[in-house]
Amino acid sequence: NAGVTQTPKFRVLKTGQSMTLLCAQDMNHEYMYWYRQDPGMGLRLIHYSVGEGTTAKGEVPDGYNVSRLKKQNFLLGLESAAPSQTSVYFCASSSRLAVDTDTQYFGPGTRLTVL
Amino acid sequence: AQSVTQLDSHVSVSEGTPVLLRCNYSSSYSPSLFWYVQHPNKGLQLLLKYTSAATLVKGINGFEAEFKKSETSFHLTKPSAHMSDAAEYFCVVTLSGYSTLTFGKGTMLLVSP
Numbered sequence: 001n002a003g004v005t006q007t008p009k010f011r012v013l014k015t016g017q018s019m020t021l022l023c024a025q026d027m028n029h030e031y032m033y034w035y036r037q038d039p040g041m042g043l044r045l046i047h048y049s050v051g052e053g054t055t056a057k058g059e060v061p062d063g064y065n066v067s068r069l070k071k072q073n074f075l076l077g078l079e080s081a082a083p084s085q086t087s088v089y090f091c092a093s094s095s096r097l098a099v100d101t102d103t104q105y106f107g108p109g110t111r112l113t114v115l
Numbered sequence: 116a117q118s119v120t121q122l123d124s125h126v127s128v129s130e131g132t133p134v135l136l137r138c139n140y141s142s143s144y145s146p147s148l149f150w151y152v153q154h155p156n157k158g159l160q161l162l163l164k165y166t167s168a169a170t171l172v173k174g175i176n177g178f179e180a181e182f183k184k185s186e187t188s189f190h191l192t193k194p195s196a197h198m199s200d201a202a203e204y205f206c207v208v209t210l211s212g213y214s215t216l217t218f219g220k221g222t223m224l225l226v227s228p
Contacts, residue, residue, distance in 0.1 A: 040124070042220040043216075
């Protein structure tokens, strides 16, 4: 099992450009999440999904959109990138099973720089 | 509402000495608590989690944490630090049975020879 994978690993954008980050998991998890990590801030939840075709806003959703068309994939989109979106982005997934629903498994991260 | 406070942004220890990383939480309900570790330029790895079973939780790599409800604390300890323990550690809280995590701001552990 690869676990949670993220594509790409690094990206540099110019202000106003758009891009999509892809997260894929092979653990058949129902729940998926996108976080951003900034120095001294810990991880903050951007959006999450509790199942295929569903999405919900997290703590810092502005400037981002997401889609969950397939259970194993969760896409994070930036329609018009801004320098404030320079960050490291982490995807995570977790199971719906009650005994393990709290445990999230993280991908390796995508380092995004917006100039 | 839930929140978590990591009391130290940086902790420095010598190799072979004990490690203590402090975490206090606030939660209206019975929380689940976690410690994650992040090595430089890596993703997050689960060290251990507490979910209302035993209050002393053992994790990987010799780490353990004790849940103290009266003190609303969940401090992470290790008897003897190793150079490979140098990393950033995150204390995390979630409401029991609910999947949205709230992260602390992290504690950077520095280990000197």
